Amino acid sequence: MDAVEERAPTEVLVVASDVSFARRCERNLSRKDDFVVETAGTVEEAIGHVTGERAIDCIVSEFDLPETDGIAFLEMVRAHAPAVPFILVADAAEEKQVSHAVTGHVTDYFLKEDLSDDGIFGRLIDNLVAYYREQNELSSSTISRAGTLLDHANDMIAVLDAGQIRYINQTGVGLLRGEDRAEFLGQPIAEWLDDPPESSLTDRLRQVQRGKLSLEVFDQILERVDGTALPVAVYTSRIDWTDGPAVALIIRDVESRKRLESELSLKNRAIDTAPIGITIADMAEPDNPLVYANDHFLELTGYAESEVLGRNSRFLQGEDTDPEPVARMREAIEADESVSVELRNYRKDGCMFWNRVTLAPIENAEGDVTHYLGFQEDVTERVAMQQRLRRFKQAVEAAGHAIYLTKPDGTITYVNPAFERITG
Ligand SMILES: Cc1cc2nc3c(=O)[nH]c(=O)nc-3n(C[C@H](O)[C@H](O)[C@H](O)COP(=O)(O)O)c2cc1C
Structure with missing residues (x-):
């Protein structure tokens, strides 16, 4: 049997204070089997849906809402769901609504009186959701490629928040002689790195995270999970992470890098x-x-x-x-x-x-x-010598005189055709 790709149902949230409009929308969209329609009568209820467990694929909102208008509501939605398609339903008789709908950052708008049974509204949502899902997949595959790249970096790369590891690449897990990323996430980096000369590591990291030190580089000893110690160079700098500033930590295995570099330069010189x-x-x-x-x-x-x-x-x-x-x-x-x-x-x-x-x-x-x-x-000389030898042999073979070659003890090793003819 062929595998049929199961498409996830489309979750649509209709936000409307006008109950009859909400019903009409619900009826109109529920005709499509793969649509699951929720309704919310207030902004608070709607935000509850947006931040809830079930992911909303599309929001359809009236312009006039009890506490605010559709454009202000959109701003609130964007704080939680920056890319979810947002369709504003405007009243054609209200010019202000239409112009807001056209100029606002809504994904699309629809006129209330155009909402009929011809299925156009459903198809519009279908298209917007398909595009949104495609973009989502694209960005998550970009993120996973970036992760692969980091995992293949030569250096350990980690992100620290208040000295604790929030991210570590696979090279880091290997350098620390660990088995799994999970061993390190949430752990203080100080467990594996001693204090740098002259000040405490925690202090230095705190200053970098606060932006008081821009870039810190120091030589350090990495105490690994298996008890071995490794001299490393540590680079720290402040970065923006998911919810505020954090510290990016790069740890380089200097000894093996030096060994590799000197091996490489030896090979380069040998080849050159x-x-x-x-x-x-x-x-x-x-x-x-x-x-x-x-x-x-x-x-x-x-x-x-x-x-x-x-x-x-x-x-x-x-x-x-x-x-x-x-x-x-x-x-x-x-x-x-x-x-x-x-x-x-x-x-x-x-x-x-x-x-x-x-x-x-x-x-x-x-x-x-x-x-x-x-x-x-x-190989010019060798080829020339071979050619001279070949020519010499041809001349000897063609000579009318008897010619023979002997070893130092007198044993004959070669006779030419003339020798054979003359001596019979
Ligand atoms: C790394 C490398 C070095 C080569 N060195 C020579 C060379 O020193 N002299 C030469 O006549 N051809 C050399 N060749 C061969 C030519 O580049 C080419 O491959 C050959 O002429 C056959 O291809 P063609 O029929 O398209 O010319 C070398 C090829 C490679 C890949």
């Missing part, structure tokens, strides 16, 4: 100064331009970095480049595979050199190939 050409191409960009070339590659090819980055490496090929190794590289790249070829390339000054190119795909965490690593090695 390696005695072989190293290049990286971005496979997500059209025509896979180079995004990195090390010093040796620049020396080998004679180009400046700015002339190389942003271009596909085929600019090194020329008229006498054999198309076969080029095709092998193309096919390997198309198949996300590694490959090694030797081919004629040309330096910036036009000189040819034999390049041994080795290409290897680099995958991201999802297993997609995002970059290719290329190694370039100048």
Whole structure:
């Protein structure tokens, strides 16, 4: 059986002091099966519904209400439900009502005398509610994406109110060696952070929250759940949270950051100064331009970095480049595979050199190939030697004289065809 998506009923609140109008509205809307209609005769009763347990999807209000008018009532509603659709029903004979309805921040307005049995009023509510729900879903998915982003931050991020944790990201839970966010929510941060040098942590946090200290940075020891201690850098600043100012706390694991940074800089230096050409191409960009070339590659090819980055490496090929190794590289790249070829390339000054190119795909965490690593090695001398050897062998084979090669002990290891002919 196909799954049918169950649509939640539409909760409509009709606010009217005119009882006969309220009945008419109720009757008109109740004809739609998926509408649940509530009525309120006073503003107080209406606000009770808005702040009650059941979420109201749409408010239909008369302009004239016993204690106030529809526009002032709208202001009160917005304090509790900033986006709920609000339809003002105006009396066409009352010009003031109509102009207020048009200029006020109502979602839409409807004329009392247009309320008939043709179903238009119900359809208007349907459309407004569908739009409202869509916007709601959009903003809640944005919020959940922002939460995911915070959970993947490198640093612990927490929000404190009066020194107590109101929010903590997943990195923070891990850094504190906890298992679940719930362990920390509502707890005083002082349980895990000692007082900073020279003053009490609680005092400093209070001053930041009151706006008396703008940004505080101090080095501290984090006492973790498992009893281990970690040197950290603490950054605090005042932010606006759901109901007033709070303190945003960022805690950075300095040691592991330093270790990572020095490891990274060692690797960078090793790659920059390696005695072989190293290049990286971005496979997500059209025509896979180079995004990195090390010093040796620049020396080998004679180009400046700015002339190389942003271009596909085929600019090194020329008229006498054999198309076969080029095709092998193309096919390997198309198949996300590694490959090694030797081919004629040309330096910036036009000189040819034999390049041994080795290409290897680099995958991201999802297993997609995002970059290719290329190694370039100048093998001109070796290729020239092989060519000389090949030519020498051809000459010896074609010679009319008998030629033979021996080991130092006199054992013959090679004889040419002329030797075989002459000696029989
Ligand atoms: C990281 C990387 C480095 C490359 N280095 C060279 C190179 O040094 N010399 C060369 O002729 N081709 C090199 N290529 C291959 C060319 O960029 C290109 O892939 C090859 O010419 C096949 O594609 P095409 O038929 O579209 O030209 C490299 C490719 C990559 C991805």
